[in-house]
Amino acid sequence: MSLALNYEPEVVVNIEPLTREEWLDYRRLGIGGSDVAAIMGISPFATIKDLYYDKIGVKPMIDEGESNWVAKEVGHRLEDLVAMIFSKKTGLEVFPVRKMFRHPFYPFMLADVDYFIRFPDGSIGILECKTCNYNAKDKWADDGIPENYVLQVRHYMAVMNIKKAYIACLYGNNENEFVYRSLERDEMEEQELIDQEEYFWNEYVEKKVEPPYNGKADLVLASIRRYKGFADKTIPEITISGLESRSLERFLMLAEEKSQLERRKKEIDAEQKALSVPFVELLGQGCKAVMEDGSSRYKITYNPTIRTQIGKEQMEKLKIQHPDIYEEYASTSESRTFRIKKEAA
Template sequence: MDYSAVTSTYEPEVIVDTDTLSREDWLTYRRLGIGGSDVAAIMGISPFATIRDLYYDKVGIQPLIEEDEESNWVAKEVGHRLEDLVAEIFSKKTGLTVFPVRKMFRHPLYPFMVADVDFFIIFPDGSYGILECKTCNYNAKSKWDNDGIPINYEYQVRHYLAVMNMKKAYIACLYGNNENEFVIRSIERDMMEEEDIIAQEEYFWKEYVEKRVEPPYTGKPDLILASIRRYSGYADKSIPEIIISGLESKDLEKYLELSEEKSLLEKRKKEIEVQQRALSVPFVERLGAGCKAVLEDGINRYKITYNPTIRRTVGKDAMKKLELQHPDIFEEYTKETESRTFRIRKEAA
């Protein structure tokens, strides 16, 4: 059965049948080219990775500090397991037939472009389209407001349309636990946008990946700092003081200015908090052990809450005792993490 559009001037090539691939083998094939979820990093707008992270992945450079898989494995697994459910809800709501094709495809004209599509759609006129299935929590629903689509997902789907040579795609997202908490967005193929995406991908692949040249960091500073840490490794205090050249001291001066500004704001914040606590005293006194109250002044009605926050902590002495008396338990249930703080002290030359 031909799953490409019947009016194609080109048809995508099949790289491999993914149905029986292990995750490791699947990742190996993904490194042969740029996938849909890679495009946002190339464009510098990925919420998950920088362009440098993507480069390292494609050329096979492993991070020195591995990602903590235990911290996010549930979210990843939920998204994977619910793909079929999202497709089923989409089909029910639209009346369109959807089906999976467990193959990895490649663009015949731009072989660095690969696609591993969630589901395909059969339209009433016999043509085919793409269905990309997503899940998110309720707090992330706002990203879809006003008929919007998160830009990283839009780039992903436009990449798939280019590889598959199809004209239309849908993105479906489940953000709750019933079929009404569901978003459907359509994307029509835009050849001008596609041309720009392909140009950016081609430049990344040919100028960086093929030439083994590291791309400059772009994207969110937090992502960049996390990436530098992963690939630089843990702190080593035995390394001698490094003389830095080629960077401008004016950036350090600006950093110091911002530090002073931040200190003033934090001081003002503490002053405000003291005033707020003073104003709350008579109300807390009246509440006693109570957790909620109401005050009415004839114009407004104020609902007051004074709820407890319970935390269980283990003191340093108890931790030391546990380490000494039960080292096996201590090793099993504790985890050492490292964070680093960037500070500047200005001195006369």
């Protein structure tokens, strides 16, 4: 598809009066900009299989809620502020259009655009508003843009048939802690994006075929846990076939390497403690000291860490004597450890 092709996006729905659940139902009709990174395997939040399950309406067996809901809520509430700062810094007019759009030729491609920009020549651009914490500002260094945001905005440009976009991010509490970057439409990258989205929608969602997992291992393992459920030790041992044993051999080799490193770490810890003994003895109850040897000056601290916790015995007593309080504040979590023991066949 040539970018020179003249087309107008179609309006799916006016999102202003929708509840969040209604809006989510409309989003499940296609692929939104924030979904693209999961398809491409670079999302920091979800895998392609999480996205697939969401689109076909499969609920997780373990509902842990949204772990990053606060960050999402902050980002949503500060969109207007980010747009205001961008407008002030650039002199460009920005305005919202509270509608969900779709691509006329690829109806599975949806777009909820934060803001639009009106340039001095009358042309229209896209403004995507982001927030992040101060530690994440390095992702924007050297004119960089987090890749998941690039994919999101390229998706929007394709749906809206718009050639220029800006991504703005507020990472602090004043207008100087703010960056913005521009993106020009790229025909080759856009077509690759469309091809990947089309394949995901047609081959997986429409055919109800689960895609293979992609993305970071931590995300994949968390997803498996959510959708497979808690461990059940009553399930009989299964025989696994179709996978390569060399992966298990590699796991065992890494386990041995890790064990050696941990042993060395314990040796280092022990030596450091031994070296600290005479200094700690001189400090006594003190927490700070300084020592000079003529060429160097050393600042020494020996600060306490105060931790308050309820021991196992006290917890049992609380459970017996005040079960209502125990039930209100106790929480159950599960972690599972993957181990291999090699045996003769």
